Amino acid sequence: MMLGREILETAMRRAFELASLGPAENPNPQVGCVILDPSGTIVAEGWHRGAGTPHAEVSALAALPEEWRTRAHELTAVASLEPCNHTGRTGPCAVALVQAGIGSVVFSVSDPGDASSGGSATLRAAGVEVLGGVLAAEGNTLLSGWLARQATPQSASRLLADSEPAAPSSRVHVIVKWAQTLDGRAAAADGSSQWITGAAARLDVHRRRAAADAILVGTGTLLADDPALTARSDSDPSGLLVPASEQPIPVVLGTREIPSDARVRQHPALAAKGLSDPLQFSGEDLAAHFAELHERGVRKLFVEGGPTVASALLRAGLVDEVLVYVAPALLGGQRLAIGDLGIASMSGIRRLSLTNVERLGDDLLIQASIHDNPENEEGH
Numbered sequence: 001m002m003l004g005r006e007i008l009e010t011a012m013r014r015a016f017e018l019a020s021l022g023p024a025e026n027p028n029p030q031v032g033c034v035i036l037d038p039s040g041t042i043v044a045e046g047w048h049r050g051a052g053t054p055h056a057e058v059s060a061l062a063a064l065p066e067e068w069r070t071r072a073h074e075l076t077a078v079a080s081l082e083p084c085n086h087t088g089r090t091g092p093c094a095v096a097l098v099q100a101g102i103g104s105v106v107f108s109v110s111d112p113g114d115a116s117s118g119g120s121a122t123l124r125a126a127g128v129e130v131l132g133g134v135l136a137a138e139g140n141t142l143l144s145g146w147l148a149r150q151a152t153p154q155s156a157s158r159l160l161a162d163s164e165p166a167a168p169s170s171r172v173h174v175i176v177k178w179a180q181t182l183d184g185r186a187a188a189a190d191g192s193s194q195w196i197t198g199a200a201a202r203l204d205v206h207r208r209r210a211a212a213d214a215i216l217v218g219t220g221t222l223l224a225d226d227p228a229l230t231a232r233s234d235s236d237p238s239g240l241l242v243p244a245s246e247q248p249i250p251v252v253l254g255t256r257e258i259p260s261d262a263r264v265r266q267h268p269a270l271a272a273k274g275l276s277d278p279l280q281f282s283g284e285d286l287a288a289h290f291a292e293l294h295e296r297g298v299r300k301l302f303v304e305g306g307p308t309v310a311s312a313l314l315r316a317g318l319v320d321e322v323l324v325y326v327a328p329a330l331l332g333g334q335r336l337a338i339g340d341l342g343i344a345s346m347s348g349i350r351r352l353s354l355t356n357v358e359r360l361g362d363d364l365l366i367q368a369s370i371h372d373n374p375e376n377e378e379g380h
């Protein structure tokens, strides 16, 4: 059974302290890990000392006293970053934790890396209890430099420095994100939707925006919300999470004109990338628009709605992943997060593969991949 929230948060604060002992000027993230016994007492600690050295979880496992090694299923590992899932110069931490027999794993920040993420899924598949998002706002702050660097062209492969190079992608990876209430609504009856979720969830969105090459909204959202579409630190809305030249390019879908005073026209990536206006596509041939984005160098596209556009992309089979932030709130009414997908009966249900569940403050983040599920044959 998972230890109480207070114990986990105290342990996570210690993991943060340990993380900061690692080198800050290093391509790898600063990560700390503590291992707790069933009473919540720390029995081992570890942190990452730099590229090529053991990751924090492996270093904590190495420090585990002999008497706990045969009773590891009673233990909880608490790490500041989701255990990695990839093999580089060191093996995957998720596998090391499974092999050690650890019963529960708790982490703060999920790993945004294409190659290194998925540790939670590996752990869960092995029967390990997993809880993500503990003290996520603090964890994000601690890792903000590294997280932002995941978005830079030099680290476009989003691999840790000790891993193998990634194969170049031949198409745009499309992530559709939305925030919804428990009853599946994305806005109130009057169209307002700011804010359904709390500060920790919004900071998580900004971090993921920073890791995308482009960010897309429909004209409906553009006109309703006037979004800036920049990746910012929530505590300092004017502070960009990544430099202007590395901000995601704003893209608008729809034929209605972008107003002259729309905030997106001030997007810092426009000047930095020599664009006079946000990119705008009619929406008539979505696959062709995405092919054009790919030609422009976009590999990761973050779609932020609204419901009409998200539903159209899902219907067209152009979505790789969905990222749903669920607030424990109710709105009722007609403004559903996702509209008609052309599914008439249960035989057409779209089953997704759950890849991550995290608590962010009072909200839940649910991440699921579409094409990984063998029940879905639809592709690009």
Ligand SMILES: NC(=O)c1ccc[n+]([C@@H]2O[C@H](COP(=O)([O-])OP(=O)(O)OC[C@H]3O[C@@H](n4cnc5c(N)ncnc54)[C@H](OP(=O)(O)O)[C@@H]3O)[C@@H](O)[C@H]2O)c1
Pocket (backbone or CB within 6 Å): 177, 178, 179, 180, 185, 186, 187, 190, 191, 192, 193, 194, 196, 217, 218, 219, 220, 221, 222, 224, 225, 253, 254, 255, 256, 257, 282, 283, 284, 286, 304, 305, 306, 307, 308, 309, 310, 312
């Ligand atoms: N909770 C959330 O996460 C979230 C996120 C975003 C927005 N929202 C809320 O959602 C509402 C806006 O969403 P919305 O659904 O009305 O608008 P939307 O999805 O942002 O935009 C819809 C428009 O996109 C254009 N479009 C381009 N290609 C299309 C295609 N293939 N299929 C359909 N439309 C296409 C059309 O505009 P043209 O007529 O110009 O061609 C269409 O009217 C607001 O209330 C906003 O606050 C909530």
